[in-house]
Structures are given as structure tokens and as C-alpha cells.
Amino acid sequence: MNQTASKKRAARRGFTKALGDIYAVLIYSIFYIPVAVMMIFSFNDADRNFFWKGFTTRWYGELFEFGNHDLWESLAYSLVIAILATIISVVVGVLGGIGLKKFKFVGKKFIDTMIYVPIIVPEIVLAVAMLIIFMTIGVKLGMGTILIGHCTFCIPYAVVTIKGRISGDNETLQEASMDLGANRVQTFWRVTVPSIMPGIMSSAFLSFTLSFDDVVMSNMLAGASQSTLPVLILSMNRTGVTPDVNALTSLIVVFMVVGMLVSNGFTRHRKKKEAKLIAEAESAISAARSKM
């Protein structure tokens, strides 16, 4: 009697769990179907993307024949902008995150609010606002203005990430460092930066992806200059995106996943090494103790 009741319960639980798993698979497939389609079509043997005509790797071949100037130029342009935007955003954002967490000054609340504006306000509004200002004061649109645009939404993300990483401990760690004779600059490099390194890494990663993927700012603030890769894709929309773009973006995503796996592997390896050192020290100590 009792057993059947618990069996019923187990069955019900199993059913709920299965339902959850099915649901999760469905949601994940919504996210992965477009990626899969894109990758499949990068092997499509047709000049236009519209029909499936058979398997080929020629798009990858063409990609590396460098006849594809537009694509490579846009990619290079996007990369340069993303790297510069990452560097600027991380420097300004990390310093700002530390400073806004630590110091109190007149207008701090205002700045704290301003940080959230680029995160929350629709990007088009920010882009248009900057465009109007640049046009009015006669700044030439181009890489510089795109860079400013990208940094303006990357910096807030960096600031928020860093602020979240700085715990109350951080302040006393800095005091401990100064107490031991390190000046402010030494303290910054030896204590503050290492202790928020994970935050710095993730804000760098975030800045890079946000900048590299951005369409709106890059489109509005580019003027007549070179297009970034996403802007180029947007402009292809009317005529249809060519399969070589599928090939290129497939390569990029594979590259990023491999990069992530490698970096994960590194941290795991380092952690294992540390654990081994600790274990060694421990056995050494216990050996020494047993001799006494």
C-alpha cells in the first residue's frame, strides 16, 4: 500500500522532470536552430542562399583566397574597433568601478545614475543623440565616433561588473598592503587588480562581444567610412546575405567556442596543480609530525 503510494509519487516526479527536460530542449533548440542553419548553409553549393543545392566547401576556400576584400576589410575594421573599445572600456570602467565604489564626492549619485542610462535606454536613442551632437559641432564621423559610441555602452557594463566584484574586504586588503609599505600605485597593481581579475576578464570579454556585434552605433556613427562586419551584413540584407558570410561567421563562432574551452582547460589545470601542491604540503607536514 505504502509502496504503491511512493511509487506513484516517484512516477509523478519522473513525469515532471521529463516534462522539464523536454521543455528545456525545446527552448535550447530555438537558440541553436539559427546557428545550425547558418552553418549548414555555409556548405551550400549555390551563389545565393535561397535554395539548398548540394554540399560544398568552396565558400571557405573563397574566403581564404582573399578575393573577398570587402568581407575581410570589414572584419579587420570590426576587430580593430572591438579591441580598442575593449581596452578603453576596461581601463576607464575598472578604474571607475573601483572609484565609484570607494569614494564619495559631490555629484556621485548623478554619475551612478548616468552609468545605467546607456544600459537601459534603447541604443538607437543614444546613437541618435550622439550623432546630433557630433554633426552639430562638426566632428567627422568615422572610426573615432564609432569607438566613442561603443565605449559609451561598454564602460557602464565594465563599471557594473567591477562594482559587483569589489567586496568590503577589498578596502581592508588595500589598507593591509599600504600598512606593509606598498604605496598606492604598488597596491593597485599588486593587490587591487589581482583580487578583481575575474571581473576584469569578464568585463573585457563582454566589451569585446558587445562592440564586435554592434550594429546600431556602428551604423549611425559611421558616416561615409568603412562598414563594420555587422553593418555590412545589414546592408546585404536587401540582396540576400551571401554564403561566404555564413562561412565567416561560422568560423568566428567555432573560434570563440574553442577559445573558451582552451581557457577553461587552463584554469582547471591550474586549479588541479594548486590542489596538488596543497596536498603535497599537507603530507609533508603530517610526515614531519609523525617523526616528532
Next chain:
Amino acid sequence: MTANAPALKKKRHNRMPMLAQAGPVSIWMILFVTIPMLFIIYISFMSRGTFGGVEYTPTTESYATLMDATYFKVILKSLEVALITTGACLLLGYPFAYYIARKPPEVASKLITLLMIPFWTNSLMRLNAWMLLFQTNGPVNNFLQAIGLTEAPITFIYTPGLVLLGLITNFLPFAVLPMYSSIEKLQKSLLEASADLGATPRTTFLKVTLPLTFPGIFSAIILTFIPALGTYTVTDMLGGGKVLYIGNIIKNQFGAIRNWPLGAALSVLLLVITALLIFLYTRFAKIDDLEVL
């Protein structure tokens, strides 16, 4: 060293560290956020120049234009689409977030990474992939015809339905993440206490889980509704420029049409809607708790 040593003049406070750290970000935000935002409000009250651009005579003409039937319809349509997108993201995202949050932490963090990976591909390319799938002679139509559901291919592309699909798939992760982190913070013991006190799972969900995860839900609303309202890339890619939304119209005022004050006024409208939502949000939670990542 006498007992009444004169009080030292107050040590000059070292402001260098503060300036070096908080200075750049403050200047950046004022130069590139505050000033442009104020300027766009200012411009929205100016007149349109004869050959585009701005003529600096104050007027509320742009706002009057927004009340025109054509523009007003677009605004309503955009609000409606953004609302549907947000609702769909919440309904689809909450159970999904709940599913992830109830997994052990190692599994959950892997599932979250799995969620993020597709977003490393260019968003336009993902939208383009939906186009490929749903085009007239595409896989979906072929499949539907093969199983005999339809005789002739159905036109999916450039329809509002496809735009919605694009919007939802684009913004769903931004709804899932804040809801996930608020569900994850929810203590399991609270649910157990509720069950222990005689509540059915349904009651527990309505009386405990939902209220406690409300900040996450509101974050999700903000992070999907506002961008959905302002987007133009999704509507450009999947709507083929046939259906206009606020974002497209703003963008057009700075391209071919060159009516800056109107574009500015529309932007101000988006700003006002955003501010309103944020104001509502701050009644329930602190702005710092807005899960943006």
C-alpha cells in the same frame, strides 16, 4: 613636546586617487551621455531646417506630428509588438529559468554558458537564418508540403509573425538571465516551509515564489520591453522594411528624410517610456539590483 602642542593645520586631503579613478568615467558619462541626452531633448523642440538639419526656432511641431494618425499608429503598433514580445519572453523564459535554477550549481553554470554560446554569432546572421528557414522554398515550407499540411507554400517572410519570432528569440536570453538569478537566490527552505504549512505547489508558487522573484521578473520586463521598442535591425531584417516601427522611423529621420527634430521627439518619447518603467521599478527594488548581465 609640550602637552598643548598646537593643533596641526588640517592635513591636505589627497585627492589624486579619487580623481584618477572616478574622474575618467565621470567625464565620459557627462560628455557622451548627459550632454547628448539633454541636447536631443533641446533639438526635439526646434524646427526642421528647409534642407534637413535643424533651425533653431522653438516649436512643439514635432510633438504635434507624433499625434498624427500615421505616426500615432506606428507608436501604438510598436508598443503592441514590444508588449507581445515581452509577454512571450516572460512566459517562455520563467519556466526555463526555473528549470536551470533548480539544477546543481555546476550544471546550472554549464546550462547558462550553453545559453550564451549562440549569442556569440552575429545577431543579424541568426535573423538571416530564420529567413532561410522560412523562405518560400525553404525547409519549413518544404516540410509542410511534404506532410500535406499545405498545398502551396505559405509566405512567412516579411510578415509580422516572423518579426515577432525574431524579436522573441533575440531577447529571450535577456529575460531568462535576471529571472534565473532571482530564482536561484530563492531559498529552498522557504518553499519547504510553505509546503510544510499545507500549501499546494500552486499556492506556494503564487504566494512565495512569484512575489520573491518579482525583482527578477521586472528586470526581465525592462531588459526586453525597452530594447524591443527601440529596435530597427530585427524589423529591417525580417520585416523587409515593409512594416515600420519607432526604431525604423527614428533611423530614417537621420538618413534620407532628414527630419532631426522629429527623430529627436521620437527618441524623447522612448526616453520617457524608459524613465516611466524605471520609476516603477525603483518602487519595488533598488536600481543596483537590476540584473543587467
Next chain:
Amino acid sequence: MPNSIVSLQHVEKWYGNNHVVKDMNLEIQEGEFLTLLGPSGCGKTTTLRMIAGFEDASSGSILVQGERVEDKEPFQRDVNTVFQNYSLFPHMTVFDNVAYGPTIRKMPKEEIREKVMEMLALVQMDGYEKRKPDALSGGQKQRVAIARALINNPRVLLLDEPLGALDLKLRKQMQVELKRLQKKLGITFVYVTHDQEEAMTMSDRIAVMRNGVIDQLGSPVEVYERPRTKFVADFIGESNVIDGTVESVDGQTIVVKTAGGTVTTVGEGFAAGDPICLSIRPEFLEVSKTPVAGFDMPARIKDFIYAGSVVRTSIDLVGGQEIKLSRFEMDSSLSEGEAVYVWWDPAKSVAIHVEKAAEEVAE
């Protein structure tokens, strides 16, 4: 003042409208173990942080080895701190934590290695140098923090409630070790704690602080046996504090009228009619079945509490005040509810001027 290694002169500290340290004057002697003792919020930690350089004094001057340090940054001061929460750098190993100071000072690598090992041996942490702080227990972290602070050979070591996070047994053990370490190294320790027992065990001198003021500065015996204020009497150990009025003065002998009866004490500077406050330690309190000369304080035994090493007896006075008596053994001649007469050796009670007591109430 050739012997004072740290000197605070008219030091004031304000946080906005909050007066945290008030006109503090303190001479800390070379090689002594001085404890700043007081309840939380009394300004003891602020005082320590001003010496370390983490806080600026609002006015007044602080001298270390006869030299003013107000304009010196923490890293320019010849003092080191052991922090309450250890503050070990989480991203560095034990070795790197201890080596931090000498590394900053650009000492040769070999020399650093030698010194670090020496320091770790001193705090009995040799063998742990490759560990990260996360893999250490609270007591171990504390030892590393001490080694890290001592490696710079500071003239003064500042300790901010260093044992606060440890459990009772470990605390007691570390108290003894810290005291031994201080004697061995012969450097000055300035120690902050709110635990009066800890202060008693370790200190050469104790500065009892309250509301930003040093109420009393003296050896543990002095502050225990001759508290200068009602607060000190109350805060240090257990004490019976009885309010009254001076009835008559004969030289040093004072007869005091209290709500519970008349008693005799000794003190200076009192005149008949003055309000007075008496402090008498539970171990000095006596009871008798017959009245004792100079005392007219009838009372009743309330109950006995057996607390391991001592027996505490609660006694109800006339007028309702309850006082405590403690003995190492149970006095079998007494029973609960019995009527007794309370008395004590007048020299063992401490007479406190009530202007001070009044001031305490006002604050």
C-alpha cells in the same frame, strides 16, 4: 618623553557631527603591551587606525618615535597592523603574503626567503608556505597575518581585535602565545579589544575607553582594583555599584548612607552631603550573621549559583538592589532566604565622585 614610542596629543576625530575621539592624550611606552579596551563605538579602533594612518585626525598630533606622522601615508609609517579579519591577500600563497613587505622594499630574493621562513617558524606555520589563505583555518590565518606584519620589523605592532573571530579555546591559547611573542621580540604592541578578560590577561597597561575618552589608564591591577569611574568599575570584571550620599567624613574614612543602609569606605576629596558611588568586587564582599561595626546593611540571601570554579551568591538589599558575592567554595553555613548583614573591608571598596557618574548619565 624619551621612552614614549607613540604619543597622541590632543587628538580629536569627527565624522561629520559625530565626535568619535575627544581630546585624546596618550603616551605609549617603548616595549609595552598596551590595550585599548572599551565597548564597540568607543573610538578604540578609530584611535588605532589614526596611528596606522588609515584615518586622519581632525586635529591634534600623533608622534611615532618622536616624529610627527600626520602627513605620512600608512606605507611611510614604521608601524604595522594585524587586521581583525586577517586581510590576507587571497590571490597569494602564504609565502607571498608574508614576503609582501620585503618584496615591496626590494630586498634580495634569497634574503626574503630566509626571513619569511624565519617568520613562519616564529608563528609555527612552517610547511604551509605554498597554501592559499582559503585553505587555512582561522587560527592559521591569524598566525600568517602576524608573521606578515612582523617581517617588516616594525617598532610598533597594532592589533585590531585580532582574536575576535576565533573560538574561545583557540582565543585563550593565542592570547598566551601573543604575549610570549611580544616579550620575546620586545616590540610595542597596541592592542584593541572589547573583551576585558583578554585585556587583563595580556596587557602591561590598559586604557579603558568610553565615548571617545580614556576613562582610566593603568595596569590591569589598578583598573581592576581601583576603578576611577563607575563605567570602569562596571566594565572591568563584575562589580557591585551602590549609589549613596556622604554622611560624615573623618580623614579618609567616609560613612555613606545608601538606600540599603549605612556603610563605611575610604576615599579622598569628599565632604558631607556629597553624592557618592561605591564599587565593591563580589570577591571582597562579606556577609555576617551579626552586625559589623561601621556597617548597617541588613540583607537576605536570594540564591546560589554554582559556576564551576566559583560560587556566586545573590543577595537582596533593603530597597531592592541585588548585589553579588563570589567565593571559591560554597559557604555551607548560609542558606537561601537567610537574613544576613553585608559588610566589607573599607579599604577594598572604591569611592567614586559622582560628578563623574553624573557626566556618564548625561552622555
